[in-house]
Amino acid sequence: MPEGPQIRFIKDQSEQFIHQPVLNAEGDAEGIPLDLIKGQCLTDIKTYGKELLFCFPDFAIRVHLMLFGKYAINGELNRKLRLGFEFENGTLNFYASNCRIIREPLHKLYDWSLDVMHPTFDKKQALAKLARKPERLISDALLDQNILAGVGNIIKNEVLFRRQVHPESTVGKIPEPVLAQLVQECVKLSFKYLEWKREGTENEHWSVYRKKICPRDLIPLQKEKIGRQGRTCYFCDKCQQLYLPDNIA
Template structure:
């Protein structure tokens, strides 16, 4: 399910429980001593990229929905419960997700300046990280959570299309102006994506991802497995420029 904007929605849905005590915690999660969570007060909810961070006074629970993760609020799904909390006014249940405990201070764990949904996002920091990997493909760099947190395969394809950059372009070959535009578009697109999600108009706004025809050229879009590790890239050969000395 989850790219950055969808995690923001999850955070918003859970905000109602901030300040409340965990009356009951259950689930088959193995990394976390579930019994010890009882009576803990949820003090804050944060997100970092695709990760949800439930903050308690002395520790944080990190939840990543991965590829198949599900959650349910005031409802139970018919599958193995990984981690579930009952608060004073309701419950939340997580399934098929990765859960772990963080005891360090979050500022030591996460660099907020490269999270596309974070207020302290800093374009210059991301550009610096981009320049550390001139030999990588642009489609790989966009998915690297250490470089740009919160961007998933959908956002990746959309921002490359919108900025006219071919996914197989080499980082070091893309002009600085194009890179800056790309980074800016990651943020603006993610925010648009969030509002489309909230309005329920998300589907109409995909321009390349899982689409068939380029809306600019009316040419069939290409779908190729590109990168390391390989991921699906949707692109238009006609209007997305390949910046590369290699032949694709």
């Protein structure tokens, strides 16, 4: 599933269409009024976590790539088109994505201070929200889009490895400074990820994600589905500390 930095990268590439009128809109996305979009000028593109928001004067189109979504800029993929925009200077096509029209002002729906890549991201608020569910596993908590919007499975795994925290640790048992470092690392790594994405080198930089050997200890990494969402965790039993409640430890 594309994570915040990948969504920001799509935004970067799509900015060439801002201030352009939509010449044609096509696709089988349910509930998207294609006729209404035609002729409208794209005024802005925003991102929120894993969502792209294409802004028009009176509404916005939200695109979420979900698990298997794809996109093509100035090109077409051999798939069923979900939503495609044609501009004078090119095309923007989405496949296997979830698309929705938003008629309310965006600030009423989105709290940008939850987005780890937004300038208003509020670290203290994220820590306070983490503290509200102390019994949760950290591997679940970091993926919570209502706390750290944009963080996905790659960032989660890499951040836990970098800060040496075991994914099965209980949030409430992780010392506060370590938790604060985890949140900070989510921000830092998201921006690094975007840089690497722009260079096309992101896959060269992962320490544990889809890797087999711990780069610190040179021993095999663990690969397990952990937590309520059952997302795959890659981790090292030796150098990532497990913080457990007293009754389990």
